[in-house]
Amino acid sequence: MNIFHGIIEIAGQMGILSSALNKKGHYSIGYNTFHSYLGYEDCLVNTDQPGIEEKFEEIMETFDLFHFHYGSTIFTDFSDLPELKKRNKKMVMHHWGNDVRFHDRARVNNPFVYTGDSPPNEEIHEKLMKITPYIKDAIVQDHEVYDYVKDYYEKVHVLPIAIDLRFFEPSYPSLEKKRPVLLHAPTNREFKGTIHVEKTIEKLKEEYDFxxxxxxxxxxxxxxxxxxxxxxxxxxxxxxxYGLFSVEGMALGKPVLAYIRPDLVGRFPSDLPILNSNPNTLYDNVKLLLEHPELRRDLGIKGRKYVENVHSHDVVAEKLLEIYSQL
Known part of the structure; x- marks a missing residue:
């Protein structure tokens, strides 16, 4: 099967999924028009909007299945969708969060949520109404995203974020380390809640050496x-x-702090080892890890195991192929 991924690379997922699908005997590649300092390259054709539109006929002839990402298709007006439908091409749309996070709905179960990166509600709705006459199945990374699109598609599949563990050798926290290293990596400070992290760090610096x-x-x-x-x-x-950074942290054998909405906790595997922290509990939970190196190591070991079972790109690709078979 020849599988097209496009056209916006989010968290390296088009390339990671394509790599796993290629290992399983398929031909898969991502066409990416979104370029950032992150520098994703694996299994990607980095292009631009005019470039990919010029290649539409060639792409349409080459690929059997079209896996679109982030509410975008080859043409900005979605005029490729009726053409692909005429050719009986299989299609699925992969939504990642900010592309469909309706502002009012996001606040129903989450007093902390930041939706400044999401388009206005009307724009999200309009885009989904253009996509769904042609694409009947969607993929989301978890049930936080699921609720935003469940009423628009005939079926919504939950597929965990994928990671290639070959590039993540675990390095578990040392029990003897006297000055631990705390690390935060925001791609967007407002979305990640970096202001709460920095307030917590300043407060802890008065009490601990790190x-x-x-x-x-x-x-x-x-x-x-x-x-x-x-x-x-x-x-x-x-x-x-939680997002890719949490997955990468667990893959490296590190304890991870992130906020999981209380109503969503039961939607994840029961052995998820993330230390669930919101802006009000972050200080206490970081303090707990600073005081207990054995807990840091224990959560790191559990995190690596969790990622091997849930997020390994080989495991995720098998689930993805099952989704493809249902389209």
Missing amino acids: DYIIVEKMNHKEAIKLYRDADIIIDQFLCGS
Whole structure:
């Protein structure tokens, strides 16, 4: 099967999924028009909007299945969808969060949520109404995103974030380390709740001896090298779910703090080892990890195991192929 991914690379997922699908005997590649300092390259054709539109006929002839991401297709007006439908091409839309996070709905179960990156509600609705006459199935990473699109598609599949564990050798926190390293890596400070992290760090510095590293605007491969030296990973505290940074932290064998909405906790596997922290509990939970190196190590070991079972790109690709078979 020839599988097209496009056209916006989010958290390296088009490339990671394509790599796993290729290993399983398919041909999969992502066409990416969104370029950032993260520098994702694996299994990608980095192009621009005019470039991908010029290749539409060639792409349509080459691929059997079209896996679109972030509410975007090859043409900005979605005029490719009726053409693909005429050719009986299989299609699925992968939504990632900010592309469909309706502002009012996000606040129903989450007093902390930040939706400043999401388009207005009317724009989200209008876009979904253009997509769904042609694409009947959607994919989301978890049930936080699920609720925003469940009424628009005939079926919504939950597929965990994927990670290629070959690039993440675990480095568990040392029990003897006297000056632990706390690390936070916001791609967007407002979305991640960085202001709460920094307030917590300033308060803890008065009581404990530790190093704090903030990683921003750095190439992804270079950032991973810094993550390996951390003892505590501090991710995001407003969204109500965890993202790729949490997965990478767990894959490296680190304890991770992030906020999981109370109503969503039961929707994740019961062995999820993330230390659930919101802006009001972040201080107490970081303090707990600073005082208990054995807990840091224990959560790190559990996190690595969790990622192997849930987020390994080989595991995720098998689930993805099952979704493809249902389209």
